[in-house]
Amino acid sequence: MITQKIVDPEKIYDPSEKESLFITGSEAVKEALRRANVDMAIAYPITPQSESMHLAGDLFAEGYIKEYFRGENEFAVMSSVAGAAMAGVRVFTATGGPGTLRAFELFPTWAGARLPIVCSFMTRGINSPLTIQPDTIEMACLLDSGIIMLHAETAQDLYDMILRAFMIAEKTDVHIPVGVFCDGFFVTHTRDTVEVAPAEMKLPPYDAYSSPVPAMDMENAPFRHMRDPFVMKSNFISYATHASWQQEVMAACERSRKYIQQYLGSLIETEHPDSEILIISSGTAISQGREAMKSARAMGLDVGLVKIKSIRPFPEEEIRLLARNAKHIIVPEFNRTGWMAREIKSVIEDTTKVIAGPRVFGGMTMPPESILDEIRRCSK
């Protein structure tokens, strides 16, 4: 382990000297964690996530992470991660696909307990039949779980988003979990050039007392929360307590917008946003969209692109305004349900502009030609 120095997060995010590595997405997770001053990581294997948590284990063995173990299943791991966060440490884990669903009950609980956990989801298909192939269907399940959801397109995004997720999650006025999603295999198992900050730098440590709820450490006065547990009562006060708490979790997610803008520039990225045809999506579907856009533009077609980086909070206003000028909106997705198209339709004024496809699932790749076909149909 090399000696690291705590630096201002901005210096890690935009260092004057960058190092360029040719690494996999899983290795990008490792490089982010190396610089993130993580106290604890808890692991459980599932394809295509496993390698990232092996590498977190290597960081533990080298001394960059202070505590690490393999739990007994994803539900247990997400529970142990919750316990660690309640005790006031910075904690990381990762899962994907069936693991996400096995652990599902924990995610709304994390948000409700205001825990700033960072979890990476390497997405894959959901059984049955058994599949390990890339698919973003699990993201649809998590849309209303209360967690912040960032979607990485590339290994660079994955590194950037994980390293920034801790700072976003830990803001007192946010203090809810951040899920950093990437498409399994396409991002985790492929190599790409990733620019990283010098390894001598690390983030400032988490301050347990920046939390809007008390750390469970018997270091703040432990006096009784209430005379009667609300769960037993059927009265206005108990309903209002639960409702206002839930609203506050939603408000915390809303308040994260300014920090996502601060650390990631914006919730979206655009190329030729004033075009007649816009391809709007997230993850590697947008990479394929970009290839299709390039081909289309070479043919003289007026096509632009919108990459959505933040799924929760959703860039509602940004998408609404962009959609106003477009005649057609093509939404390529790596899942069967088209949840991203539904999200877009839910915020724009004229939903007839949306073409909910192409949709690819079951592990197939998405040829840019399939998106180009949609562009051609719109251009007739």
Add this chain to the structure above:
Amino acid sequence: MRNLFQVSAAFEDIMPAEYKSLIENGPFGGDKGVTDLGTFKELLEEHPLCAGCGLALSLRLILASLPNPEHTIIVGSTGCSALAFPQAAVHNIHSLFGNQNAVASGLKRALSLRFPDVVKDVVVIAGDGATADIGLDMVMHSWFRQERITTIMLDNEAYANTGGQESGMSQEGAVLNMAPKGKNFSKISVPELAWASGCAYVAAVTPANPRKLQSAVRRGILAARETGSSYIQVYSPCPTNYKFKPNQTIEKVKSREKDGTYQVREYISDEAQLLFDRLEEVKNG
């Protein structure tokens, strides 16, 4: 007593009486135990549980037995006991049904990172459904991993809070909801599972003998601090679902002990025994 608990002078006139009484006459910083009950302000302020609830009695005794309530964090689970914890003056967590030992594992390790020089006791207190059924895998894996936590089961032999369904801890033949023809397998031997899983200290006790219960809780917590996991099972019969009179709870316990269907027992590892002997020697000077 730690400054943490002291009332700021500026707030003295507005603090509730029961808060002040916890500071002036509570268990923090003192050496209170079950034989002092009735003479000090308890950690549990009233409770919403049924009249004659064996679980409520056990919980009072357990909380009075904690060797260091100033540095104790309790992890609970869903069930009747979850209704009492919001009224306990000690940090306590309710996460989900059955995940208590997994939460406690992460909590204890994280507290050890943050406070390497302070002993923070992490004690799981959950019902039999949470411990022996829905959470059994996480309970046992915390033992396999030798997590430094104490697991206490409040065993009322049923899912009481959901209306009296059979649990793995119900006796064979018991007619309960979801066992309309009687339970057709025997009560799970969790103390023996705990022992086989590597717990350093295991006990099955009852609230009919408060001193024995206190000894088990203290031994369990001391063993968890220095040697490994510990498990304590407390028979806490439920008058509401087993339909006996609320004033017969202790009689019920005693009759079950007498007919041998609830056996008080203790398993102590050599290492834990050495620890207890050493502590006994120190105490006796």
